[in-house]
Amino acid sequence: MKLSRREVLAMAGVGMTAGAGMLRGAEGAPLFEEVPASVSGITWTHDNAMSKEHYLPEALGPGVAFLDYDNDGWMDIYLVNSGACDFYQPGKGTRNALYKNNRDGTFTDVTEKAGVGGGTFGMGVAVGDFDNDGWPDIFVTSYGKCILYKNNRDGTFTDVTKKAGLETPGWTTSAVWFDYDNDGRLDLFLCSFVDYGSSAHLSCGDNKLGKRYYCIPRFFKPTASYLYHNNGDGTFTEVGRHTDIARSLGKGLGVVATDINNDGRMDLFVANDTVQNFLYANRGMVGGKWQFEEIALAAEVAFGEQGQPRSGMGVDAADVFGTGYQDLFVANVDQEMFSLYRNQKDETFRDAAQANGIARSTRLLSGWGLKFFDYDNDGAVDLILANGHPDDMIENYSPAVRYREPLLLFHNDGGKLRDVSEAGGPAFGRNWPARGLAVGDFDNDGRLDVLVGNNGGAPLLLRNRAGAGNHWVGLKLEGVRCNRDAVGARIRWSAGGVVRSRMKTGGGSYLSSHDPREVLGLGSAGKVDWVEIVWPGGGKAQRVEGLVVDRYVTVRQAV
Amino acid sequence: MTSLLIYVALAGLLAQTDPTEETLKQAIGLHQRGDVEGAIQGYKNYLAVRPNSPLARSNLGAALARTGRYQEAVEQYQIALELQPGNAGVELNLGLAWYKAGETQRAAEAFGKIHEKAPDQLQPTLLLADCWLAMGRDKDVIRLLTPLGEQRPDDLAVAYLLGTALARDGQIVPGQIIIDRILRKGDTAEARLLIGTTKLRAQEYPAALVDLAKAVEMNPKLPEVYTYYGQALLRTGDAPHATEAFRKALEANPNDFGSNMQLAILLKEEGKVEEALRCLRRALQVRPGDPGARYQMATVLLRDGKADEARADLEQIVKESPEFTEAHVTLATVYYRLKRKADGDKERSIVQKLTAAAQAKQQQGINIK
Numbered sequence: 057m058k059l060s061r062r063e064v065l066a067m068a069g070v071g072m073t074a075g076a077g078m079l080r081g082a083e084g085a086p087l088f089e090e091v092p093a094s095v096s097g098i099t100w101t102h103d104n105a106m107s108k109e110h111y112l113p114e115a116l117g118p119g120v121a122f123l124d125y126d127n128d129g130w131m132d133i134y135l136v137n138s139g140a141c142d143f144y145q146p147g148k149g150t151r152n153a154l155y156k157n158n159r160d161g162t163f164t165d166v167t168e169k170a171g172v173g174g175g176t177f178g179m180g181v182a183v184g185d186f187d188n189d190g191w192p193d194i195f196v197t198s199y200g201k202c203i204l205y206k207n208n209r210d211g212t213f214t215d216v217t218k219k220a221g222l223e224t225p226g227w228t229t230s231a232v233w234f235d236y237d238n239d240g241r242l243d244l245f246l247c248s249f250v251d252y253g254s255s256a257h258l259s260c261g262d263n264k265l266g267k268r269y270y271c272i273p274r275f276f277k278p279t280a281s282y283l284y285h286n287n288g289d290g291t292f293t294e295v296g297r298h299t300d301i302a303r304s305l306g307k308g309l310g311v312v313a314t315d316i317n318n319d320g321r322m323d324l325f326v327a328n329d330t331v332q333n334f335l336y337a338n339r340g341m342v343g344g345k346w347q348f349e350e351i352a353l354a355a356e357v358a359f360g361e362q363g364q365p366r367s368g369m370g371v372d373a374a375d376v377f378g379t380g381y382q383d384l385f386v387a388n389v390d391q392e393m394f395s396l397y398r399n400q401k402d403e404t405f406r407d408a409a410q411a412n413g414i415a416r417s418t419r420l421l422s423g424w425g426l427k428f429f430d431y432d433n434d435g436a437v438d439l440i441l442a443n444g445h446p447d448d449m450i451e452n453y454s455p456a457v458r459y460r461e462p463l464l465l466f467h468n469d470g471g472k473l474r475d476v477s478e479a480g481g482p483a484f485g486r487n488w489p490a491r492g493l494a495v496g497d498f499d500n501d502g503r504l505d506v507l508v509g510n511n512g513g514a515p516l517l518l519r520n521r522a523g524a525g526n527h528w529v530g531l532k533l534e535g536v537r538c539n540r541d542a543v544g545a546r547i548r549w550s551a552g553g554v555v556r557s558r559m560k561t562g563g564g565s566y567l568s569s570h571d572p573r574e575v576l577g578l579g580s581a582g583k584v585d586w587v588e589i590v591w592p593g594g595g596k597a598q599r600v601e602g603l604v605v606d607r608y609v610t611v612r613q614a615v
Numbered sequence: 616m617t618s619l620l621i622y623v624a625l626a627g628l629l630a631q632t633d634p635t636e637e638t639l640k641q642a643i644g645l646h647q648r649g650d651v652e653g654a655i656q657g658y659k660n661y662l663a664v665r666p667n668s669p670l671a672r673s674n675l676g677a678a679l680a681r682t683g684r685y686q687e688a689v690e691q692y693q694i695a696l697e698l699q700p701g702n703a704g705v706e707l708n709l710g711l712a713w714y715k716a717g718e719t720q721r722a723a724e725a726f727g728k729i730h731e732k733a734p735d736q737l738q739p740t741l742l743l744a745d746c747w748l749a750m751g752r753d754k755d756v757i758r759l760l761t762p763l764g765e766q767r768p769d770d771l772a773v774a775y776l777l778g779t780a781l782a783r784d785g786q787i788v789p790g791q792i793i794i795d796r797i798l799r800k801g802d803t804a805e806a807r808l809l810i811g812t813t814k815l816r817a818q819e820y821p822a823a824l825v826d827l828a829k830a831v832e833m834n835p836k837l838p839e840v841y842t843y844y845g846q847a848l849l850r851t852g853d854a855p856h857a858t859e860a861f862r863k864a865l866e867a868n869p870n871d872f873g874s875n876m877q878l879a880i881l882l883k884e885e886g887k888v889e890e891a892l893r894c895l896r897r898a899l900q901v902r903p904g905d906p907g908a909r910y911q912m913a914t915v916l917l918r919d920g921k922a923d924e925a926r927a928d929l930e931q932i933v934k935e936s937p938e939f940t941e942a943h944v945t946l947a948t949v950y951y952r953l954k955r956k957a958d959g960d961k962e963r964s965i966v967q968k969l970t971a972a973a974q975a976k977q978q979q980g981i982n983i984k
Contacts, residue, residue, distance in 0.1 A: 363941030
């Protein structure tokens with residue numbers, strides 16, 4: 057089909073300045089440049105609540121998000137902070153922050169007006185349109201109490217956590233909105249970390265320096281994560297207890313929703329800290345109940361190659377090798393190396409980290425936020441990793457390991473990842489206590505920018521200057537029968553004689569939420585022949601032709 | 616250690632006129648002058664005529680050992696001992712040949728027999744202790760050398776071997792006494808090595824690295840110095856230099872168990888499967904049946920796509936070591952790859968039970984703030 061004028065909604069102001077000429081950066085210029093707070097106006101900093109007692113929640117935040125909360129076509133930013141809890145009473149001003157994009161490279165703090173300051177000891181953020189009204193809602197995970205902020209469509213939000221039935225106890229970390237039963241509504245998977253006790257907290261005593269230190273999560277009891285079904289009336293029901301999700305006790309930190317076996321149902325890959333990872337294969341309705349089968353060990357993504365559990369933190373999924381199947385990634389702590397799991401098309405995976413230079417580059421690093429994305433719009437997914445050691449005293453025990461660590465950038469060279477961090481720019485030459493990472497195009501130039509949440513510091517905003525000469529098409533998918541955000545959609549596109557494909561996964565990274573739009577890299581091709589979308593729930597592919605390159609368009613599901 | 620012995624004492628008694636005996640005399644002469652290949656040929660010519668000569672057999676063994684042909688040397692020594700049972704010199708040479716061939720267990724058996732017969736002989740006792748250290752029998756070394764250490768407080772070799780065993784066995788205080796004894800002799804490589812290994816044991820990795828780096832600097836030829844230096848480097852996050860250290864350790868002693876194991880793991884991580892397997896085979900020569908080495912071998916085979924080969928060994932390992940969780944994990948993986956789901960599920964269930972038990976154990980002894 058061809059897009060009608062009504063179907064192609066050129067977003068106001070979008071792409072007006074995004075001609076191909078803009079993509080040509082100076083030769084040898086860094087791929088990413090830091091946008092300082094003095095320019096962006098983002099003056100918020102993370103309060104990690106660091107104490108001499110070293111309570112573990114201090115070390116894990118923060119998450120960050122790109123979202124268009126006011127639907128003006130420009131990515132805004134949400135930042136999660138710590139807050140009051142049983143071991144910490146912050147001073148005035150410690151809160152989450154929502155920054156509105158001023159469309160000129162600057163942002164304005166609108167938190168108070170929007171009413172999304174939090175107030176709990178926040179961890180992460182997952183953005184999704186749970187009520188399919190076309191306005192993104194915000195879910196905040198916490199040590200203590202989660203918050204669901206419903207978007208009021210007027211620049212404000214309402215805390216509907218209690219009404220929604222999402223008052224989840226304990227310590228939650230990453231969350232993902234996805235439609236597991238393809239009923240057209242976003243459900244919620246919520247990673248639960250460890251049982252950190254109630255009023256008293258476990259301590260591992262003093263380290264060799266005679267100081268309290270961040271206890272290794274191995275010492276804490278594992279917990280079960282949560283799966284909430286969206287009832288369609290603003291409420292949710294916890295349904296994990298009927299499945300392997302409740303039976304699998306883990307220490308969840310990262311989650312990505314994807315379809316590992318191309319059966320049209322979204323599966324879940326969960327990174328656990330110090331216990332095995334989980335891979336929940338969505339088996340659909342079995343015996344009158346929806347079933348998830350935990351298959352990580354059989355799939356060879358549960359343990360490291362030495363048969364030992366690792367410290368899984370950040371995750372993501374993408375078709376890295378162009379096989380039509382989703383590959384998986386998990387970041388771990390230093391000495392464990394990260395894993396790039398290549399899909400064998402039979403619900404098993406093989407670790408390809410060594411062959412792709414991942415193992416060598418990550419041996420000394422501890423990885424959190426990460427994302428497969430096509431930073432240079434050549435059509436192949438690349439990879440960015442945000443790192444930082446959880447132990448602030450690590451340098452006293454391991455001279456080669458740093459508390460602050462560098463970002464890593466890998467370029468996909470025809471199905472093989474190559475470390476190109478040195479070309480990344482000055483920010484890649486510095487070290488950061490990085491945690492969350494989100495990818496989004498805040499200046500609408502078609503080049504995906506990066507936002508990194510730093511523990512106890514200011515966030516890092518990186519403007520993408522890569523991909524000079526390459527073209528792109530940006531899609532905002534709008535589900536009608538399926539979930540409005542179209543999480544789980546499959547996209548194919550043809551440009552320059554090359555057909556590529558991508559899946560719109562849910563979640564991924566660590567504690568963070570990405571720009572919901574899909575930017576399709578076209579390489580040097582000046583036009584896109586066609587784009588096909590298979591919406592979640594299956595059915596015939598919807599073909600779109602006549603798209604103008606270097607523009608964002610909204611594509612609505614044909615009904 | 617001792618050099619291989621050549622028996623020449625009887626040469627003068629050989630008949631001067633017997634051409635066959637003249638052949639032996641010439642072979643011994645060549646051997647003494649360093650023409651080892653000529654000597655080997657001479658001994659073989661002689662043995663072709665007089666195969667039951669223990670002297671020629673023993674000397675041939677010594678010549679073969681000198682050229683690194685330890686297995687052939689062992690055969691000659693064994694024949695010599697059949698012809699002349701109880702020859703102490705040949706027994707020692709046999710043990711040394713096993714030792715050099717990497718057959719540490721057999722070497723230990725040979726030195727053990729000599730030690731039983733002559734417990735006062737220092738050399739075979741120290742060689743036995745060295746073999747036991749290589750085999751991980753630290754408590755046996757402590758039992759063997761503690762009386763000797765009291766009798767010979769100034770003997771650095773005894774102190775070094777005993778101190779190493781004590782450090783490895785976690786006996787920090789008696790180990791420290793030995794270290795102090797060595798330190799009284801000055802800042803030596805041996806002392807630094809012992810201090811470094813003690814700190815390694817105590818998980819004080821950066822401090823251990825300093826001492827072990829100094830030990831390497833002072834005497835890079837000190838046995839096992841590169842092994843422990845490599846371990847300290849690895850523990851402090853420097854895998855590339857650790858790999859170099861393990862390689863140097865193996866250049867000095869190809870039978871170093873620890874270096875073979877550590878290097879194999881690093882090589883496997885780099886995808887160098889064949890080289891990793893070579894290291895593991897060598898490690899298993901030193902410690903036959905070692906479950907850790909066999910487990911690593913199985914993981915390398917699995918990585919190389921040889922699931923069925925890995926299966927047999929893993930099944931045996933978990934039978935012998937039922938609480939070896941990692942082996943159960945890998946065995947489950949093997950079964951799943953071999954499409955034996957029921958067996959895989961059974962192993963998975965064992966993994967879950969062992970993990971839960973380990974988790975419960977971890978939580979014991981944690982304080983409440």
